[in-house]
Structures are given as C-alpha cells and as structure tokens.
Amino acid sequence: MIIMMEKYSNQKEDEKIRQMLLSVKMDAPENLKHRIMQQIETEKALTPQKIKAKKETGSVLIELGTIFGTMYAVLAAMIAGVYFLFGKEFLFSAQFLGAVILVASIFSLLWLISRLDAHIREKKRVLSKRE
C-alpha cells in the first residue's frame, strides 16, 4: 500500500515537472525551416555537378583507351605483318621505324583533336549556362 502510494505520488510529481518544463518549450524561429531547406536545396544542386565531373573524368579515360588501344592494335598488326612478310631484320630498319612513328603521330594528333573538341564544347556549354 505504501509502495503504491509512493508510486502514485511520484507519478503526480513527474506530471507536475512535465507541465512546468513544457511551459518553457522553445519556439523555433520562423525563418529556420526556410534556412535549412535553402541550404539543402543548394547542396542538392551541387551534387549532380560532382557526378558530372566524375563522368567527365571517366569519358577522358575511355577516349584515351579507345584511341591508343586502336593505335597499339594497328602497331601490333604492322609488326606481325612485317615480321612474317619481310623477316625480323626489317623490323629494325629506319623505314619501318618511320612508319611506326607516323602511325603513333597520327593517333596522338587524333587524341589531341578530340580533347580540344571536348574542351571547346565544355566552354560553350558553360557560357550558354551563364547567359
């Protein structure tokens, strides 16, 4: 009985403290929600750009791999062809080395042009966005 009375008294007291504390509950400023949502919207707006930047890096690597991969395939085919048609000695001739350099230069130029093109496109895109 005493324990029950004590429990009841504690509950009553708890309720009183609760009421007292609830009376001093703070109000959030009116603009706080707006501030928070604005910052979150800004964060969100910035996130896709990060992904795009990552995609850009990825496309450069793919382009690099494609162009120079093709170049090495062409060079390998040339070496194999020359080896079987003219023999091992011809591989070390100045004529063949010249041909190899020419192929490498053409592919390098091709890669340079593609990068330049991508750069110009990106610049144009940024300018049109600003406008």
Next chain:
Amino acid sequence: MNENQRIQQVLSGNTSAFAYFVETYQVMAITIAYRICGNIQDAEDVVQESYVKAFRNLRSFRSDSKFSTWLYRIVYNTAITHTKTQMWIGVREAGIEDASHLADNTLEMNMDEKERKEIVADVMQKMPKGDALLLTLYYMEDNPVKEIAKITGLNEPNVKVKLFRARKLFKEMVVSSYGMQVTGS
C-alpha cells in the same frame, strides 16, 4: 504516409519531402541545442548544421531506430563539437547532496503562468547543462531512458541515475531559489 516512406522519397530525389522532418522536429532540436550551447544564435546554427548533416547521411539511417532519436543524436554531437563542452564533467555534486532531503516532497507552485515560466526557464538555465538536457529529453519529449541513452551516448543505468539526480536538483533549485511551497506527499 509514414516516416520511412518519406525518407525513401527524399532519397529518390524529392528534397522537399525533407521539410516534413524539419517542421516536425525543429522545436525539440533547437531546445536540445539551446540546452548545450546556452544561446539561441548558436543553437540555430547547430540545428541548421545538424539537419544538413542528416540530409547528407540519410542513406546511413537505419529504420530500426526512430528518426527523431537519430536526428537528436546528430544535434547533440554537433552542439558538443560546436561549443567544445564536456557535458558530463563538473556536475554540482554538492547541490545534489543538498537536494536529497527533497526526494519525498511534492512541488507546489502557487503563482501565475507567466511567473512560473520565468522561474522554470531561469532554473533550467542555471542547472548543469547535462542535467537540464536530460530533463528536457525525458519530460518534454517523453523519450524513454533507452532513447535518451542512444542520444547522449551514456548507458541506461547511468541515464537513470543522472535523471534521478537532475530531478532532485531541479526541485531543490526551484524551491530554494524562489521559496516555493513544498508540501509533503
């Protein structure tokens, strides 16, 4: 629509769905931050930072716990970092001992609402930050001890003990500072 569905909406790109969480929990978030920071400007900054953190890390939220608990934990940690406060050190043990005689008493406040609010606000301001925070979480939000333990990082028995002491201290401060009527139960 329940909270988990709203979270899924936010995660799928509907940012405006996050406004529900701001609207629902901002009052308690600012109260927690205010108890730790001690001023409203810092509390606002802490709450804003906490919501942004919550938004960024929403994917890491596990739906097995309450969103409010997860958010209040972020608010608590952000406020601690912001103020560089050590919450559970330097508790007024003397005050706690003095308050022990009040354990069996009941608080009676015979005064008008405005005066009562001022007194309670003043007492909460003067109390150690940790104690005021525990009372806030326990009484204002009806958080069970388990949830309070998750928010503060204390263990459950520790929360119970600190809560008991905080309650006593609150009563003692209300009574001693303002000479309120204390009647035996």
